[in-house]
Amino acid sequence: MTDIAKDQLFEYLLRLGDSSLILGQRLSEWCGHGPELEEDIALINIALDLIGQARSLLTYAGEVEGRGRDEDGLAFLRDGTDYRNLLLVEQPNQDFAYTIARQFLFDAFHLEQQRALMGSRDETLAAIAGKSVKEVTYHLRHSSEWLVRLGDGTPLSHGKMQTALDDLWMYSGEMFEMDALEAALAEAGVAPDRAALRPAWEARVAAVIEEATLQRPDDGWMQSGGLRGRHSEHLGHILAEMQHLQRAHPGAQW
Amino acid sequence: MYTQGLDVKPGDKAIPLESGTSEAEQGFQGRIDRDDRIEPKDWMPEGYRKTLIRQISQHAHSEVVGMLPEGNWITRAPSLRRKAVLLAKVQDEAGHGLYLYSAAETLGVSRAELVEQLLSGKAKYSSIFNYPTTTWADIGAIGWLVDGAAIMNQIPLCRCSYGPYARAMIRICKEESFHQRQGYEIMLALSRGSDAQKAMAQDALDRWWWPSLMMFGPSDKDSPHSAQSMRWGIKRISNDDLRQKFVDVTVPQAEYLGLKMPDPDLAWNEARGHYDFGAIDWEELKQVISGNGPCNKSRMKARRDAHAEGAWVREAALAHAEKRRARALKKAG
Amino acid sequence: MSSRDWPLFEVFIRSRNGLSHKHVGSLHAADAGMALENARDVYTRRAEGVSIWVVPSTQIVASDPGEKDAFFEPTADKIYRHPTFYDIPDDVKNI
Numbered sequence: 249m250t251d252i253a254k255d256q257l258f259e260y261l262l263r264l265g266d267s268s269l270i271l272g273q274r275l276s277e278w279c280g281h282g283p284e285l286e287e288d289i290a291l292i293n294i295a296l297d298l299i300g301q302a303r304s305l306l307t308y309a310g311e312v313e314g315r316g317r318d319e320d321g322l323a324f325l326r327d328g329t330d331y332r333n334l335l336l337v338e339q340p341n342q343d344f345a346y347t348i349a350r351q352f353l354f355d356a357f358h359l360e361q362q363r364a365l366m367g368s369r370d371e372t373l374a375a376i377a378g379k380s381v382k383e384v385t386y387h388l389r390h391s392s393e394w395l396v397r398l399g400d401g402t403p404l405s406h407g408k409m410q411t412a413l414d415d416l417w418m419y420s421g422e423m424f425e426m427d428a429l430e431a432a433l434a435e436a437g438v439a440p441d442r443a444a445l446r447p448a449w450e451a452r453v454a455a456v457i458e459e460a461t462l463q464r465p466d467d468g469w470m471q472s473g474g475l476r477g478r479h480s481e482h483l484g485h486i487l488a489e490m491q492h493l494q495r496a497h498p499g500a501q502w
Numbered sequence: 503m504y505t506q507g508l509d510v511k512p513g514d515k516a517i518p519l520e521s522g523t524s525e526a527e528q529g530f531q532g533r534i535d536r537d538d539r540i541e542p543k544d545w546m547p548e549g550y551r552k553t554l555i556r557q558i559s560q561h562a563h564s565e566v567v568g569m570l571p572e573g574n575w576i577t578r579a580p581s582l583r584r585k586a587v588l589l590a591k592v593q594d595e596a597g598h599g600l601y602l603y604s605a606a607e608t609l610g611v612s613r614a615e616l617v618e619q620l621l622s623g624k625a626k627y628s629s630i631f632n633y634p635t636t637t638w639a640d641i642g643a644i645g646w647l648v649d650g651a652a653i654m655n656q657i658p659l660c661r662c663s664y665g666p667y668a669r670a671m672i673r674i675c676k677e678e679s680f681h682q683r684q685g686y687e688i689m690l691a692l693s694r695g696s697d698a699q700k701a702m703a704q705d706a707l708d709r710w711w712w713p714s715l716m717m718f719g720p721s722d723k724d725s726p727h728s729a730q731s732m733r734w735g736i737k738r739i740s741n742d743d744l745r746q747k748f749v750d751v752t753v754p755q756a757e758y759l760g761l762k763m764p765d766p767d768l769a770w771n772e773a774r775g776h777y778d779f780g781a782i783d784w785e786e787l788k789q790v791i792s793g794n795g796p797c798n799k800s801r802m803k804a805r806r807d808a809h810a811e812g813a814w815v816r817e818a819a820l821a822h823a824e825k826r827r828a829r830a831l832k833k834a835g
Numbered sequence: 836m837s838s839r840d841w842p843l844f845e846v847f848i849r850s851r852n853g854l855s856h857k858h859v860g861s862l863h864a865a866d867a868g869m870a871l872e873n874a875r876d877v878y879t880r881r882a883e884g885v886s887i888w889v890v891p892s893t894q895i896v897a898s899d900p901g902e903k904d905a906f907f908e909p910t911a912d913k914i915y916r917h918p919t920f921y922d923i924p925d926d927v928k929n930i
Contacts, residue, residue: 299586604843
């Protein structure tokens with residue numbers, strides 16, 4: 249095992265925190281517009297869990313960085329090129345089928361990732377993961393059940409669910425891409441090897457897709473870049489909205 | 503978030519104003535007078551049932567429509583803490599709508615029927631949610647004033663004669679206790695902030711003060727159903743009394759914030775032991791209730807769109823449940 | 836079709852181990868699994884429970900309020916079922 253530099257850990261914490269934050273932000277767009285009141289409440293619970301995770305991770309990132317940035321400094325005052333979330337989570341809600349497909353693909357990965365992080369040599373990261381695992385277990389249960397309901401529901405819902413899965417599939421590869429940074433972190437026992445998370449993800453995804461009577465899309469060309477700050481057009485709009493007040497009133501307390 | 507005295511127009515024959523004189527009706531009134539609670543399967547006069555369905559469903563609709571003006575700022579909340587709080591608060595409103603629809607359903611009406619009444623424009627909801635939330639300070643003002651007014655209205659409803667409504671209200675009041683506090687906290691932060699933030703806070707108070715007073719409904723003298731609702735134990739304190747109470751507790755809170763009430767006639771009246779306040783623009787209330795508020799159309803459109811866009815999801819879930827049942831039967835058989 | 840409600844379920848929650856489940860309200864769900872999850876999301880947002888029961892509302896069999904007297908009045912005069920019915924001198928301990 250090797251020691252890792254602060255800036256490496258900082259960068260990795262952003263990758264974790266930003267994905268939770270952006271997905272939480274996306275889900276919160278549903279608030280008041282869900283297909284049924286009960287589901288509105290369920291989606292908000294998931295959004296709240298994700299934003300809670302983001303707060304813990306970004307707060308810790310700020311401490312590791314040591315330049316006085318807190319969770320809000322990192323969330324509201326970084327530009328898109330400094331965001332490190334997965335491309336998948338910034339994709340728009342579109343309709344309920346897209347929202348469920350995006351959530352399911354991410355949850356199935358997120359659970360494996362957080363489970364692995366519970367064994368991180370970094371105690372703070374391990375503690376955050378220990379809390380997140382319980383939340384994400386429930387998220388995955390929720391999104392899996394909906395994937396099955398919609399896939400094996402009506403012909404209309406089946407078609408919409410398949411389309412959503414097909415369209416979002418090209419963002420699934422990025423979750424398992426390793427680079428030099430994470431290889432060093434894995435070497436140091438701080439972060440899991442993403443590629444090692446893949447078999448469990450594949451098995452879970454295949455099983456749920458089968459139960460949903462859907463087709464697993466073929467692995468074609470995969471989009472990537474989010475973890476390095478290369479984003480889709482969507483992130484700029486998300487941030488313009490999210491950061492508006494902090495940017496318009498520099499230094500203000502809210 | 504709250505029910506308003508949205509009484510039906512005088513002359514509306516749908517709900518009888520008088521309590522009857524039959525033995526059953528007198529026995530019923532006797533139970534109310536003894537402070538007994540009425541439960542779903544108990545005999546009740548038709549007017550009582552209809553009044554309750556109307557009031558509880560208006561209340562439920564208000565909670566659900568009330569998610570929209572505040573929901574408007576969730577994605578723009580200025581800190582992650584504020585974002586989480588606002589999400590949790592708006593989620594509570596959804597929960598409260600749900601508790602109230604459930605209470606109404608015990609009276610023999612389905613949620614589908616109630617939602618249909620809302621979407622067709624037949625049912626009313628609180629006028630306050632037809633005003634726009636144009637700045638972040640509005641989120642503070644809504645929590646402080648609108649939830650403040652709501653709590654005042656809702657606490658007496660915890661003693662409502664109808665059991666399921668009273669129980670829903672107890673749960674709602676308990677959960678809402680943080681709503682007003684978080685709103686006031688936002689106003690405090692703004693009023694101690696930059697000049698721009700202070701101006702934002704004052705502007706929000708200017709816009710929300712009068713609509714908040716209107717939330718208590720028409721004046722008692724113009725409220726034909728109030729007396730009967732009081733006799734039935736559905737309403738416990740009159741519109742004007744609650745409004746006065748709200749003004750009395752809120753004025754010092756505004757002073758603490760260093761904000762100015764948008765009412766030149768507002769003054770402490772030593773003799774009455776209350777604040778006097780200016781005349782309410784009842785014409786505005788009438789117009790907003792009848793559909794001419796700044797946001798009536800957009801609020802209804804948002805609800806209709808959500809309902810229409812969710813239809814295939816609700817259908818699919820039912821279809822899937824049926825398939826599962828059929829498969830289980832086949833397996834068992 | 837689209838105005839068809841999901842079925843209604845009654846929700847019972849055990850607030851902590853040692854206590855029995857208590858009726859807290861109702862909700863709509865397409866199936867029992869969804870009802871359980873919705874109950875978790877709707878009725879335990881503030882850590883109100885450690886266990887949930889959901890029951891389709893149509894499965895509840897209730898007594899008729901019209902028969903309340905026949906059902907419950909006859910026990911009113913059977914006060915000998917209560918310990919306070921019996922006179923025992925104060926001097927007698929542990930009884």
